[in-house]
Amino acid sequence: MSEELKGLEEIKTTSFIDDIIVEELKDGGRCEGKQVHTRFPPEPNGYLHIGHAKAIYVDFGTAERFGGICNLRMDDTNPTKEDVEYVDAIQEDIKWLGYNWDDRFYYASDYFEAMYEGAIELIEKGLAYVCELTPDQMREMRGDLSTPATSPYRDRPKEESLNLFKRMRDGEFENGKMTLRAKIDLASGNFNMRDPVIYRINHMKHHRTGDKWCIYPMYDYAHPFEDAMEKITHSLCSLEFEDHRPFYDWVIQNVTLPGKPRQIEFARLGINNTVMSKRKLRALVEDGLVSGWDDPRMPTICGLRRRGYTPTSIRNFSERNGVSKVNSTVEYAFLEYCLREDLNTNAYRVMGVLDPIKLIITNYPEGKTEEFEVENNPNKPEDGTRTVTFSRELWIESEDFMEEPVKKYFRLFPGNEVRLKTTYIVKCTGCKKDESGKVIEVYAEYDENSRGGNAADGRKVKSTIHWVDANNALDATIRLYDNLFTVENPEEGNFLDYINHDSLQELTNCKVEAGLKEAKQGESFQFMRQGYFCVDNKDSKPDHLVFNRSVKLKDGFKPGT
Structure with missing residues (x-):
């Protein structure tokens, strides 16, 4: 030998x-x-x-x-x-x-x-x-x-x-x-x-x-x-x-x-909710149903890369599927599981608000700004910390306020307390609406003795929400993706009949942490409570950030099932 x-x-x-x-x-x-x-x-x-x-x-x-x-x-x-x-x-x-x-x-x-x-x-x-x-x-x-x-x-x-x-x-x-x-x-x-x-x-x-x-x-x-x-x-x-x-x-x-x-x-790899014939993929491109071969909804390697998939996740996916003589179809959810597993270990945690509404902390001093040290990745202490600023006006998710809360709603509503991630406990005092009745501002008061998010008297707060400082938040476009096809097996029949025309949702008024201005194309982050996102490797620029959601936080796939 x-x-x-x-x-x-x-x-x-x-x-x-x-x-x-x-x-x-x-x-x-x-x-x-x-x-x-x-x-x-x-x-x-x-x-x-x-x-x-x-x-x-x-x-x-x-x-x-x-x-x-x-x-x-x-x-x-x-x-x-x-x-x-x-x-x-x-x-x-x-x-x-x-x-x-x-x-x-x-x-x-x-x-x-x-x-x-x-x-x-x-x-x-x-x-x-x-x-x-x-x-x-x-x-x-x-x-x-x-x-x-x-x-x-x-x-x-x-x-x-x-x-x-x-x-x-x-x-x-x-x-x-x-x-x-x-x-x-x-x-x-x-x-x-x-x-x-x-x-x-x-x-x-x-x-x-x-x-x-x-x-x-x-x-x-x-x-x-x-x-x-x-x-x-x-x-x-x-x-x-x-x-x-x-x-x-x-x-x-x-x-x-x-x-x-x-x-x-x-045996070849089969995967549901998509097509993998080059002829069919070319038709999607040439018919203008996707933006190109690297569209993040495509199963192409360049499309997956643009969406935020990592080499490790794809290699793990390939390895874990095994090699056999029997053709089989793998759940797309397993590919997502492999990505989520890798990013959970390696991606920085940051705060981004997809559907922003202004939160004004009325008893916080005007003009004051505080700095908080935030851990970049709880799974990798060696990744260190970063500084985020906190001030009187913040951006929060509009869904984190409800004037008349439904049962088991624990986020902001008049009289309720929530924890603002890493900083303070605040109590909602009301809101402001426009002429149509839409809420445009939410008001709250902070407990100055709860720095770090813990009440001095030991009282419990049931909900924690994320936020972004309105003084220095960056505007961003965020793209949310769903399956390109409406059926699990678009290969049956004419695959073009099963196109999901709602597979891309583009949000243009999003707010993200100021530090993300330095984010590089292709870099991945976990947006707290929202999922894993990747800086688009084609459209994103320092003065116009574009993020693609790679995968949601919740995982419906169970290994071994």
Whole structure:
């Protein structure tokens, strides 16, 4: 076994994939003496989403556990869908999640010439031929479980196929005129083995190779080829590739290649209340139903990042869902649970008022200001304290006052006492209304002997409310989010019929602590009693703060249920 490999006894296996790898690393195994080498091969035709995060965790995480390495490879075999914008975004998302591929960044197009030569080798071995059936004809002649497929071109002399294939490359034929097919078994019970197409003609400019190529390999041919060229040991794929594995192995066995990787499949991540098809996500963007791929309601990694999700929360979510062979759907609430768990440990506690109303403490001296030291995070004393100011006029939540209280309402109403977080006990004395009858100011008197929030005579106060000093409060826009879809499974039927048009609520008259002027884009905070909020990484500026609510404080998800 190579020195790069950790001792097998030190490796904690976490799934059936790890168990397979351990067996293969032992004496006589397929990968004996090799360093575990995986790859993550996204197609650059859209932004990565939470489902890709699981694949990233499996590919990069498996390599990490075994002291191995993982490549990043762009599957750019289809020039009709690819864009450099997506290539850059994919790299940014993976790095943000905490994974690194060092200098092992590749493109499928790096191997176009080698793939072409591999196809020539197959033709010369009598294992591939040029076919002139149209796609419709090919479907008609595909056969069924009791009837073999047919092709009138299957016995075409290899010299003729070689000539035609080279002419295909030279651009002599229009799109759809010819394909190159592997010659395997027209009667196979696995239809992927019934002489699958491995090259098609496509006269379209490629984002990297330009007009050099007008024939492009099919993914089922390119995939094993790329893995073998990079000497990947374990090609970890989602479950839909299980039926394609026989062809994967066929390519490895019949083309002269520097490596012999093994493909292992695992179940994709399903999650409710959203869609994860790139086609559907693109439709949401192009139809203007969201503000972009990074809209905080989107399940894209960049959307989750903008909403305030952390790399730790997403990695924990991926790890805790496990790796199996059985498809399942995970509650979105579990993703929220993982975020809430991380932010509860790490986010500073601050005060922000979403729907402000003025509270005037009538017996507090005008012009006086006091300072209070507030703990930044009770879960991390090492994060220290900050100073907040207190004065005669404060902002409080309008819902924290009720002139005629309902039963079990313990906040401000005439004659009732509440504790203002960290500072004093105040007793409500009344309110002021405008001409419409709306309350515009609330009045109270403070107990000057209750500094710190405790009454000197020991009397109990049932409610504590948060506030912001009106003398230096900052104006802020706060965005509240709900599910983008009105049903748990929008994949059933037309997903656009289930759009929740009330999934975004934007509040423009919010007030937050003065110290938040220094908050950085992407920084997360717990707004006391309101939830966890993130400084928007696109729209927020020091002179115009914008916060996105990442997740509410209350958690309806129970681990293990």
